[in-house]
Amino acid sequence: MDRTRTVASNAAGLTKAEYGGTPSTLCVGCGHNSIANQIIQVAFELSLKPHEIVKLSGIGCSSKSPAYFLGMSHGFNALHGRMPAVGSGALMGNHTLRAIGVSGDGDTGSIGMGQFKHMLRRNVRMVYLVENNGVYGLTKGQFSATADEGLDLKYAGHNDLPAIDLCLEAIAAGCGFVARSFAGDAKQVRELLKAALSHRGTAFLDIISPCVAFNNDDLSPKSYAYGRDRKSPLQELGWIPKAEEIVLEQGDPGGLSVVELHDGSRLKLRRVEADFDPTDRNASVQRLMVAAQKQEFITGLIHYDPSRPSFAEAARLPEAPLAALPDDRLRPPPEALEGVLQRYR
């Protein structure tokens, strides 16, 4: 590696540019691009080692974006709605990897709903991002299952179906890290990403990510304008690395709470809504229901419960990845075969 560079490099010896990917082919202004940029920024700030990450996606504009970040990590652009299965399999084969899965609201909320919920039940180590724009971008603007009820769009017409709330679905499926954010709130996206990467099971981030081509009218709840004006954070978030001390600040409206994450880092929550406790599953569900009724755009950490074991723990996997086990751990000796066959004589 080139040690003579002058550009700033991080503890992994990498520059921010080295966390980039191929140039984006998405529309200029697409929310998905800004999320990809935040992933690059976070990976750089955390000094992630690219080879310890695996990127996965389904099919859609959103699912293309793993090509645009972490070009030095292996990636897998799978099938429409089927990223959870491929991701689960990859993490079974090598559970020491950290997965970043990128999906769309169509990819997850329609065709992939079954896989999504079952993957959450298994709790593999993945940061699962839905870049939620309420439409199918890649197939040109049809309503997705997260499209807001009553919405009128030029191409898709009138939506009279209720929207599916992916955060609610995630909580119902047993996910221990559920958050919602907005592509236009770069800082919040970054803090949530950092916390999510510190979680040993599946962390779900539902990021409203406007589609400038098909669903960005100011009145649409998935637009930039709406998000900017109406987003209502539940907390102000600050991720704190393992070794660092927490600095307490004065004047918090609802007090400060600190969430311990699996890798020893912490997430500092300065509560905006004083009485909302994301570690209370019932409260999380209720808050989402109320938000839907009142058409509030709540963002932040919605649910957190670190107690469930990760897939690798529950499956009693060895320390080394299954893919890296030597042959003699995989093929029992001839006596073992003889021993089994003895019972069938």
Added chain:
Amino acid sequence: MMTRPSRTASAAGESGKEPIIVVNDLALVVATVNGTGSQTANTALLRSFFSMGIPVHGKNIFPSNIQGLPTWFHIRVDKDGYIARRDPTMLVAYNAQTIDADLRALPKGGVAVVNGDLAPSVQRDDLITYEVPVKELLRATDQKGKLRDYAANMTYVGVLAHLLDVPLAVVEEALAVHFGRRQKLVDLNMVVIRASHEWAVAELEKRDPYRVEPMDATDGLILMTGNEAGALGSVFGGVTVAPWYPITPSTSFIDALREYLRELRQKEDGERSYTVVQSEDELSAIGMVLGAGFAGARALTATSGPGLSLMTEFAGLGYFAEIPGVIWDVQRVGPSTGLPTRTSQGDLAFAYTLGHGDTKHIVLLPSSIEECFEFGWRSLDLADQAQTPVFVLSDLDLGMNTWMGRSFTYPDAPMERGKVMNEEEVAEHGFGRYVDRDGDGITYRTLPGNPNPASAYFTRGTGHNANAVYSERAEDWLENTERLSRKFDTIRELVPASEVDVAPGATVGVIAFGTTRYAIEEARDRLAKRGIHFSTLRLKALPLRPDVRSFVEAHDRVVVVEMNRDAQLAGILRAELPDLAPRIDSVAYLDGMPFTAPFVEERLTPFLMRVAAEVA
């Protein structure tokens, strides 16, 4: 299908005639009610014959139901080692619902052991009938409650042991094996078996010709199902990830796999060198297989036709993105959900090209438990070597029934992990995921976790160039798909060769695969006795190796025998050997029952005669 009664005795014991005795040559069917535990009784009989050294095979013909519907267990005992299904000459009639039809189906001179508490309306005086007072025997042995139905099945075991001359000690040992030496269970059953045996000794006059006598034809052999054998082979092939979704007849494959893995690959503290995951559907199962394969793990799943349908899109992705994985398809009757508990060879053409567009897969075709074991480990090697999904097409008959086989051979070669580059190799040679460095169409891959930054690539099912970068350029597309064709030609040399048996002077050859071999081999021997000969080629894999062309070229006519309606293998052969297509004939038939030798003989005869006439 017709039955030749040649070896069946007419009612013996008629005055003045010397009774005919038929030894170690028996086609028995046991008709019972599903879910009443007759499996134990039938397995005990099967194992008893086996441990007496007599070649034997059992087929369970069962309904898609858990309890209450009719089930038939066919046992064939044959001193010459033929184990194809044979139309029964002896019946155990213990099912009220089917007793009339079962009795009617017996040939003249057939033997019926009838539950005397049932009242069949069919009366046949051309049969030799024994009535067993089942209720009375159960009362006498004090069988009560839930166990009564179960114990009822033991009465025919005792009666048959007497009629056929099976020593009770042999039956007891067979039960001990069946129950994993839990003596209490053995004793419970033996009480009824002994009482029924005693009753038969005292009350029954032996009037039928069938007997068994010890032989030494099963020395060193094992008795196992194809699913168990395939699962065991996979364990020795180093499988690590096995996602699956339950479906008959593949479920027992994973059940067995889980058991063997727990026994052989789990440490004392519970740590496992594998993971078996029940997924939410087959889509997910194959997705996990490919995800694991991409990460470098040896992964497999097991399914049947309906599950295979769901795997279509992923199969295409696996082919085009070049990801290893193994899919066992234990075939049952389609189309749609078809006959879920009956056997078939109907998925061949589908599996071979599963996916949309130009897709072609490796398909392995086991015919015996030995081959299930071998393909169990070989399929994982092949998948890694060729970096592509490998389909193993077993069938219900092979997978779920108990077969004799030679003791399995331990894999004779180290595990084959294929062309995987590590950190240093990437540094030394550079890396492009789909660059054909060796000219054999099989390229090098790297695994996630490889610390060399140059090793990373983005796998996709969409068009890509040699460096795995998205591309819609015509040249890139052609280069890639042509390389994949070249790779398929390399694969031809990697798959198992056909088993060819050329009959000197024969002008007709028969091509088949899988479990139809047993009926075909028997038919071949029967015809040979009449002076009619044909050669055989048993296909063990697709793509075709050159041995298939040579075989067809060496014969005037080739008849492809297969268990499906649409002559799928014949179609593949005609398409891939177009110049030889006119010589390729077909016997394609499917009714859910495994072929019998007389059926094959009857269907082949016109072809054999026609060629004889043409030659004359």
